[in-house]
Amino acid sequence: MKASVSVVVPSPDQLIAAVDIGGTKATAALVHPSDGIVGTTSMPTGTDVSSAEVVTRLATAIGDLRRTAGGASAAKGSVVAAGVVTPGVVSPRGIALAPNNPGMDTITADALRTALGVPALEWSNDVKAAALAEHAWGSLAGARSGLYINLGTGLAAGAVIDGRPLLGAHGAALEIGYLLPTGPMGAGHRSGAAPLEDRISGRGLQDRATAAGHAGLTASAVVHGHGPGETALVELAADFTEELVRAVVNLAITLDSDAICFGGGMAAGIGGGMAAGIGGAADVFLDPVRSALAEYAPYPPRVSLSTRPDQSSLFGAIRIACAAAGWPTDSLPNPYA
Numbered sequence: 576m577k578a579s580v581s582v583v584v585p586s587p588d589q590l591i592a593a594v595d596i597g598g599t600k601a602t603a604a605l606v607h608p609s610d611g612i613v614g615t616t617s618m619p620t621g622t623d624v625s626s627a628e629v630v631t632r633l634a635t636a637i638g639d640l641r642r643t644a645g646g647a648s649a650a651k652g653s654v655v656a657a658g659v660v661t662p663g664v665v666s667p668r669g670i671a672l673a674p675n676n677p678g679m680d681t682i683t684a685d686a687l688r689t690a691l692g693v694p695a696l697e698w699s700n701d702v703k704a705a706a707l708a709e710h711a712w713g714s715l716a717g718a719r720s721g722l723y724i725n726l727g728t729g730l731a732a733g734a735v736i737d738g739r740p741l742l743g744a745h746g747a748a749l750e751i752g753y754l755l756p757t758g759p760m761g762a763g764h765r766s767g768a769a770p771l772e773d774r775i776s777g778r779g780l781q782d783r784a785t786a787a788g789h790a791g792l793t794a795s796a797v798v799h800g801h802g803p804g805e806t807a808l809v810e811l812a813a814d815f816t817e818e819l820v821r822a823v824v825n826l827a828i829t830l831d832s833d834a835i836c837f838g839g840g841m842a843a844g845i846g847g848g849m850a851a852g853i854g855g856a857a858d859v860f861l862d863p864v865r866s867a868l869a870e871y872a873p874y875p876p877r878v879s880l881s882t883r884p885d886q887s888s889l890f891g892a893i894r895i896a897c898a899a900a901g902w903p904t905d906s907l908p909n910p911y912a
Contacts, residue, residue: 599621638692835864
């Protein structure tokens with residue numbers, strides 16, 4: 576829900592809340608204008624936890640953070656606004672195209688604002704918000720046409736064009752999981768499939784590895800071609816790189832991007848990849864992406880991995896919470912620093 580407020584100077588007795596609701600966990604943060612992030616907490620989500628319960632727990636968590644936040648000024652502050660991000664197509668009426676967050680389609684922005692007990696609330700798609708955060712504070716700073724690509728459990732992208740997020744007619748711009756990969760056309764959105772996401776996202780790669788007899792591998796392991804009887808995994812890794820490179824080059828040419836930033840746990844190897852001593856997918860695809868852009872893009876953009884690839888969506892929630900509160904973006908310390 577976009578708040579209609581003028582830009583104000585934050586008061587030292589004010590706070591904003593940021594909430595990132597994902598398919599496996601939700602994270603809440605409390606932010607003070609001069610101290611930055613003064614507290615965070617996470618909780619599990621998923622099919623065994625109802626969306627209403629998640630929202631109730633988040634409201635409690637924000638209250639707990641408010642009472643335990645570091646710094647006397649933060650502890651005394653009142654929460655004046657919240658930013659909430661979630662996968663899917665987000666509108667004031669609810670959320671669509673979010674199969675990993677069952678029940679979120681029944682929640683409205685007004686209901687969230689009431690449940691969290693805040694005067695103002697803005698919510699957004701998590702990846703589009705991450706693109707705004709990268710543009711405000713991170714690797715897309717200064718870009719006229721900045722493209723953020725999130726590789727995690729799912730696959731999506733966001734863009735900031737001349738300072739404005741690219742939304743599309745229905746808020747579904749750059750839901751790139753629905754792009755057509757190479758090969759014969761199969762099932763699409765109407766049939767419950769997301770063709771490119773099903774092929775190269777973290778969940779898609781794990782499903783494909785399992786079908787090839789390699790259950791239990793992380794997406795990072797698959798991308799690096801690691802595992803017993805590696806021939807099939809090497810083929811999956813090569814297919815991942817080719818399909819991702821093709822999609823990125825086509826997007827860069829379409830948007831005339833001058834900067835591209837990758838994020839998400841799969842890109843960085845956060846979680847299972849690092850724990851197993853395997854690098855992130857970015858180790859595999861960044862150089863091929865740069866080489867392909869140099870060959871095919873009339874104006875090759877700069878390409879980077881986010882400095883905080885697992886936090887960009889949460890920072891995006893902070894960015895839109897600033898908008899809900901009327902705070903200028905530069906009123907906060909840079910969360911990427």
